[in-house]
Amino acid sequence: MGGKNFVFAGWNQWEVLEAASDAPAPFRHLPLPGREHIVRLMNEAVTNGLKVVRMWAHTITQGHAIQSSPGVWNEQILEGMDFVLDQARRRGLKIIWALADNWYPVGGVRQYVEWSPTARRHQDFFTDDLAMKYFEDTFTTLASRVNSINGVAYKDDATIMAWNLANEARCKGCDSSIMQRWIERMCSKFKSVAPNQLVGIGYEGFYGPDSGKTNLNPGLGGSKWASQEGQDFIANSQTQCIDYVGIHVWPDDWNFMGTDFQKKFIQSHIDDARRDVPGKPFVLEEFGKIVDKSDPVENKRNDKGGRVTSVRDEYFQTAFDVAEAAAAKGDLAGTLFWHWYDRGVGPGRYGVRSNDSTFPIITAHVAAMNAITGSALSCPI
Secondary structure, X not given: OOXXXXXXXXXXXXXXXXXXXXXXXXXXXXXXXXXXXXXXXXXXXXXXXXXXXXXXXXXXXXXOOOEEEOOEEOHHHHHHHHHHHHHHHHHOOEEEEEOOEOOOOOOEHHHHHHHOOOOOOHHHHHOOHHHHHHHHHHHHHHHHOEOOOOOOEHHHOOOEEEEEOOEOOOOOOOOHXXXXXXHHHHHHHHHHHOOXXXXXXXXXXXXXXXXXXXXXXXXXXXXXXXXXXXXXXXXXXXXXXXXXXXXXXXXXXXXXXXXHHHHHHXXXXXXXXXXXXXXOOEEEEEEOOOOOOOOOOOOEEOOOOOEXXXXXXXXXXXXXXXXXXXXXXXXXXXXXXXXXXXXXXXXXXXXXXXXXXXXXXXXXXXXXXXXXXXXXXXOOO
């Protein structure tokens, strides 16, 4: 950025296109108009020095799909996407768009499988020609779209730092070669359409069964589940057209207690990326911690009306400690915590708000990351 290495701290933001396009119930509670929440959060971001936001390039709300069938688009939602991009552009924020999601039927892997008459199960998304063509067509349409507000084509907008192929793509029970071929095909397509924007995979980064590193995967009692999800971190990351290496870390979903495994998982991937995938930036792309609503200790209120979440704070602090040490050595380029809500938005078990006890930990990390390259703390609004 501006001739300097770009080292950043940022965030993930959930259901942004819903907020930008007036999604109907059961979309989550918003005390203000959705676009106002988006603007408020972006203003807080630039004031506090956060530089990058990762968002979904689709909706997940039933009956409010950005694409209801192949090639049939909801213009209201697309105009909401235009708004989000334009507001980020005005503030110097960068966006990573995740094109599809592994977990939700609307806008997700399951949707492409349902559209294809030759696909039957989730895993077919990675092999079925028609499902893959629909997915490629989705990207081509979005990347070629001209923003209705500022007249800039998405593929020409430097606001879009990167595209994720999909959020946490998994091909359960598949040989690792299947996802490898899919990654090669999809990132090649993405680069051919939008050659000036980066491409990342967007997944957890599990080690494959033949990697010799499955002991570094999550799994209690010797469970090998993570190695059977079709991912193969090093081989996948070595794919030529994948521009940066990213991982996700989820203590609650992976059933590990304490922060030791989290630190080990992050550090092992940083070390392997430095050795086996040289020259590609490393991003801690997702990490977070559930706040248990039934825990009175985790739900005390501070003088700002936010939550005092000592357990979550420890997970965030230790993740940031590992990241900052690696960034100082040039081994890590950025972090994106999961996830940030404007005040009053919710509910959300993972949601961080700027009046929570976690937020000063985030802002201290932001300052440390910006200081590595002497980057300005905030951007002009």
